[in-house]
Amino acid sequence: MTDSPHAARRARVARALQAGRGLALVPTAPETLRNGDAHHPYRFDSHFWYLSGFAEPEAWLAISHTGRCELFCRAQDPAHEIWDGARLGLQAAPAALGVDAAHDVRTLDELLPKLLAEHDSVWFPFGLHEGLAARVEGWLAKLRQRERSGARAPAALHDLRPLLDEMRLVKDEAEIALMRRAGEISAAAHVRAMQACRPGLREYQLEAELLHAFRWAGAAGPAYPSIVAAGANACVLHHPAGDAELRAGELCLIDAGAEFQGYAGDITRTFPVDGRFSAPQRELYALVLAAQQAAIGQTRPGARKIDAHWAAVRVLSQGLLDLGLLSAERHGGVDDVIESAAYRAFYMHGTGHWLGLDVHDVGEVLQRDEPAVEQPDGNGGRVVRAPSRVLQPGMVVTIEPGLYVRPSAEVPERFWNIGIRIEDDALVTPAGCELLTRGVPVAPDEIEALMRG
The missing domain is CATH 3.40.350.10 (Creatinase/prolidase N-terminal domain)
Structure with a gap:
């Protein structure tokens, strides 16, 4: 050897x-x-x-x-x-x-x-x-x-x-092959859970579908505790699969991935329990999907890792204004929303992390040998940080924007208790990035078609 x-x-x-x-x-x-x-x-x-x-x-x-x-x-x-x-x-x-x-x-x-x-x-x-x-x-x-x-x-x-x-930050060919397989197994498990989903099931029963698919395909099991969140539970970022009932008219968010020969898959999909998005659900879903697509476009060699995050934040911030979750009178335009971090009431996490042997894999996020820059600190202020790491082929990142709308007098009621996250694993390639986890549908029409089938 x-x-x-x-x-x-x-x-x-x-x-x-x-x-x-x-x-x-x-x-x-x-x-x-x-x-x-x-x-x-x-x-x-x-x-x-x-x-x-x-x-x-x-x-x-x-x-x-x-x-x-x-x-x-x-x-x-x-x-x-x-x-x-x-x-x-x-x-x-x-x-x-x-x-x-x-x-x-x-x-x-x-x-x-x-x-x-x-x-x-x-x-x-x-x-x-x-x-x-x-x-x-x-x-x-x-x-x-x-x-x-x-x-x-x-x-x-x-x-x-x-x-x-x-x-470990830059994967070799052997690692990339294993991560592709981890992504395939993870995607197949999400497909199985979507197909099994129906009103009346419990969160833990969908988790059981995931576990079956992981082990059946030869994975060691989940790469991290699976998140299965029904209805309002999707607004809790790390909600473990519990005994909450899946109800018609609500969404289910699953964040789960398989570990294959040590390497992690990490996928999040959000789908309607009864197989059909309502109009408010579809509006928010389309916004999160557009944000993910913007982030995917910034995941390429020479771009900074943080660029994908700010691309997603800009799309989400504009969408929050367009849909009335944020008010232009109170919050200003999209640049003001970003500068004040008002979007963080609905999107409070980053857009991705390194992925590999660990789900949140090792590797510096900041480029320590470059001059420091100012960035929003997420609380309406500014913080001085070293510039973000520049991406290069062989790095693997997750791309996972989301929106989480809790009941509030300042938010249209039709959006209450909707939590949506979409996550895929991206291998940086010389030409851009390769999504390793698109074996499970992401477009809302395709999700509905899969669940009908």
Whole structure:
């Protein structure tokens, strides 16, 4: 597996460590007890998986500036494997994962000081794993106690997260293929939920349709807790699927995605419970869809990540004025609405985030090496921020404008309790962007046709 994408990524890390003769330490996530002696379903650490493709708990990677990579993992244990399944083991790991050596994880405290003594700096993810910094410091303290015998401890500690975050921000071909599949599975699940929807069902029953579709297609399950929100619940941004009844004449908002081989899909669709949009629902839906289309047009190489957000905000702000949710007499024109952030009464979140191994994936949003600029702070004031990150091919973002109208004397009653969000996953390409999640309809006529069918 030396030509695997994981080996190539480890080689990139090794090259980045050469100047400081560094050693990078990357642990995976621990198992988490649920209750009694039962654990939550295990999910590996994203950085560790990115570099190894190894899904077992109790594992570490040690990557040297020389290019040598050593794995610490659980040894095979027939007694435990009867209960928990087969382990890869020390003998099979080097060939299976493309590492140079594999050691029993129980020897970590014995062998790590020896490895550290061969390096001038040590790199690990700061603030990500509880107790990791103290453990590294303990290994270094052992070395310092032996300095009179010729042992030498690394003199510098560095945070590995910025390096790995930057690597993960631009997806390689292997990642893109997995994200396409995650998008396909997620879209098929949304189609299934739309087709199953009918008045009288409960939110949790639509969630069950999603879960069935995810697992049936080979996904590990949901990439995040699924949001299934009926009626007024759609105005709660992170409403978990509960027991609320789906009623005719109301909308249902589903924000859900599958995790496929570690990579997340993230789709939101809003559709009528009885298969037909009312006139007010269709008006707001058309506005949100137009805002998404404007944001898609700004998702391209050379554009700033924030450009998609402000394109959506402008369309939404003008629409709020046109539909009477905001008053021109009180709020002014579209520029005034944006400057005062009056639109945030109905649209209070951003238009997208990075997507990858994590749903809200790693990677700097701000371009820290550029001059600072002023932007609205969302509360009617101004805040100084570094400019937004410039997009480049291989980045993946979500595009998810929305509108959420709660009852208010200042808002036409026909729009009360309507919450709409439309979200797709976009891969930045040399020519613009590719939407990975359009296997589920987005146009209102197409949604109605699907639900009739």
